[in-house]
Amino acid sequence: MLFFSAGAYAQEITDTTSLRQSLEKATAAIRNAFEKGDAALVAQLHSKDVIKYFGGNNVIVGRDAVEKGAKDWFQNSKVEFVENAVENTEFVGKIAIQTSIFAIKTTPKSGGGSSIGRGRSMVIYIQDKTSPTGWLTLREFVQEAPAKMRL
Template identity: 60%
Template sequence: MKMILQLVCMMLFALTANAQTLNGSAEERSSLEKATLALRNAFATGNSKLVARLHHPDIVKYFGGDNVLIGRAAVEKGAKEWFENSKVEFIENTVESTVFNKGTAIQTVIFSIKTTPKSGGSPVISRGRSLVVYMRDKNSPTGWLSLREIAQAAPDQK
């Protein structure tokens, strides 16, 4: 009996550890989803100007080690260089957690990006986990801007 109880507790913990946590109103959740979709679509169409406009002017993006982008101009430059050489496509975007608080949202996502060289060659798929802080902004095309982002390798797929 004790073993069954332990197994049930472990299963419940596993379910809650992998379940998405979120709060916020239906409008907040819907509008943030539209904003993140607009960003993924800007990457898919190679629109570096829109990618930049969806980020706060003071954006800081941490990609590990010394790989840090600071400011909207750096985001646009990096995206433009990437798009000139490759077709970029998000092929996975699994939201793990979203928390809203007074005009901000913090979201963690498991993502996969397929990068296909325009000069030929095999596509590369990069998989990671990001934590992004968004803020409401009336000047944003979507109503939200990315303010801070940290990306790291994603856990192994099960």
């Protein structure tokens, strides 16, 4: 009986080439939606129950809040991902957990200089047939990225 109980709670680790490729396409679609300034598509690529933690009290809850935040950002700025280095990806059943270092260049539409923000994120994705890519962002945690190492 103990053997059965332990086996019932074991994680189903899955990691196939097709899963990795589909997640890579999904994350590229998210970055492309930001670069196109398409707030509606950005929202569609997030779960209706998404929670995004950006440190301190900066928390975004829900798909509608993601769309509003993106729309406000895109109204005033052009957004471009200039770095996206995946550190680790783990698949467990229909869930993917990915950590990456990213950099986003924000250029004000009214003129002025661009700024680049770097961060490290851990994103939890779930497979979902309602998503245009087959994956939705469920949770996202962002912190400051480590300094770039010089060789």
